[in-house]
Structure formats: structure tokens, C-alpha cells
Amino acid sequence: MQRLLFVCLGNICRSPAADGIAQSLVASRGLDWRIDSAGTGAWHVGKQPDNRMMTAALARGIELSPLRARQAEPDDFLRFDHIYAMDESNLADLEQIRPQNATARLSLFLEHSDVPDPYYGGDDGFEHVLDLISDRMEILFDRLQQG
Numbered sequence: 609m610q611r612l613l614f615v616c617l618g619n620i621c622r623s624p625a626a627d628g629i630a631q632s633l634v635a636s637r638g639l640d641w642r643i644d645s646a647g648t649g650a651w652h653v654g655k656q657p658d659n660r661m662m663t664a665a666l667a668r669g670i671e672l673s674p675l676r677a678r679q680a681e682p683d684d685f686l687r688f689d690h691i692y693a694m695d696e697s698n699l700a701d702l703e704q705i706r707p708q709n710a711t712a713r714l715s716l717f718l719e720h721s722d723v724p725d726p727y728y729g730g731d732d733g734f735e736h737v738l739d740l741i742s743d744r745m746e747i748l749f750d751r752l753q754q755g
């Protein structure tokens with residue numbers, strides 16, 4: 609059993625994509641894992657993922673429409689085993705709200721680089737984000753399943 613939380617800035621582009629891709633791997637691998645996503649910012653709380661990301665993900669068989677944005681909170685550090693930040697700035701913001709008694713491990717999703725924010729760019733940015741997240745997620749799941 610693993611509890612994974614993916615965090616970006618708005619929780620409408622990158623982290624919902626990671627959420628949907630992880631949920632699809634949980635289903636295809638028959639795992640009993642809990643997956644969620646959140647944003648460090650509150651601007652989009654309650655909103656569906658960005659239409660451009662929903663469309664790009666759906667073309668790959670990943671359904672994001674049931675997801676709703678929420679803001680990351682200190683309790684997340686007690687409710688999840690791993691928290692993955694999409695970029696360095698998200699990581700720094702999460703460190704600011706990490707409680708003293710945190711049990712979750714906090715790390716950068718791509719380990720050594722950022723998942724670029726696609727919000728202000730073109731459609732190819734969304735495809736690139738989906739490629740990066742899909743490739744990394746397979747490796748992450750392999751590693752976590754090996755224990």
C-alpha cells in the first residue's frame with residue numbers, strides 16, 4: 609500500500625495529469641494504492657483541470673474530468689507516504705508548510721529537473737508534460753513496487 613500525492617502550482621495542469629496517469633497505472637497493475645493531487649496555490653480550488661490538459665490526456669485514454677483542484681495543506685504530510693513536487697518552486701513552497709511531525713517523504717518528481725509549467729504555452733507543451741510524466745511514472749511505480 610502506497611499513498612502518493614502529486615503537487616504543482618495550480619492543480620489544473622501538471623499534477624492532475626500525474627494523478628490521472630498514476631490512477632491508470634494503479635488500475636492496470638491491480639494495486640491498492642491511494643493517489644491524489646493538489647496545488648500550492650488556491651486560485652483554482654474546486655475547478656476541473658484545464659481543458660487543454662483534459663483533451664490531451666483523454667487522447668491517451670486518461671480521463672481527468674472527475675478531478676477537482678484543491679490546495680496542499682500541512683496535514684497532507686501525515687496522510688501520504690510520498691509527496692512529489694512538479695518543480696523546484698513547488699518544492700520550496702511545500703517545505704514552507706511541512707509540519708515538524710511530517711511522515712511523508714517530499715521530493716522532486718523528476719529528481720533532477722522540473723516538469724515545465726505548460727499553462728501559458730501552446731498545445732505541444734501539454735504533450736511534452738504528458739510524455740515526461742508518463743515515462744517517469746512507470747519508473748517510479750517499478751521502484752515503489754520493488755519496495
Ligand code: 4NP
Binds near residue numbers: 617618620621651726
Ligand atoms: P499547473 O499550471 O501548476 O501545472 O496546474 C498552472 C495553472 C495555473 C496557473 C499557473 C500554473 N496560474 O497562474 O493560474
